[in-house]
Amino acid sequence: NAGVTQTPKFRVLKTGQSMTLLCAQDMNHEYMYWYRQDPGMGLRLIHYSVGEGTTAKGEVPDGYNVSRLKKQNFLLGLESAAPSQTSVYFCASSPSRTLETQYFGPGTRLLVL
Amino acid sequence: AQKITQTQPGMFVQEKEAVTLDCTYDTSDQSYGLFWYKQPSSGEMIFLIYQGSYDEQNATEGRYSLNFQKARKSANLVISASQLGDSAMYFCAIHPYNQGGKLIFGQGTELSVKP
Secondary structure, three states: OOOEEEEOOEEEEOOOOOEEEEEEEOOOOOEEEEEEEOOOOOEEEEEEEEEOOEEEEOOOOOOOEEEOOOOOEEEEEEOOOOHHHOEEEEEEEEOOOOOOOOEEOOOEEEEEO | OOEEEOOOOEEEEEOOOOEEEOOEEEOOOOOEEEEEEEEOOOOOOEEEEEEEOOOOOOOEEOOEEEEEEOOOOEEEEEEOOOOHHHOEEEEEEEEEOOOOOOOEEOOOEEEEEEO
């Protein structure tokens, strides 16, 4: 039982490049989330999903797209990376809406030059 | 809109002493959960404790307890008998139950435990 895993752990991009971050969970959770954390700040929600095939916008969705084609995977895409997207990205999952905790992945550190 | 406020950017505590980290929240929802997470320098988010808005008793988990005052909209974390390994960032978060399970985080408090 690996919990929540994220791929890659670290990536450097040039402005304008695209990439996809992969989040996978093996706990059969319905809900999955993508957050970003900037220096000195708490996490902010980018997008989330309440089930396979569904996604919704969070607090800071601009510049990102997501897909949940399989229940266990939640992909975060950057179509044209910008330096403002330099951040640490966390994925999380939870079993239900009235959750008692969210389970976080280890994070992906992204640097956009 | 929901908001979490952590007014203490940094705190110091002597090893073995207790420390309280402040958290106030703003929400119009009646049903919600409150969380505390620890983030050590290694970066992972570690769940510490949870309090539901309808829970009448304050949550406790080992050395962690949550001082929940619903009328004042505060959910302070109390760490008893501080240890050097408690040095980390601590985040308070609120989860409104009718908003898809998402968490709204505060800006965090950096706790340093002195030997």
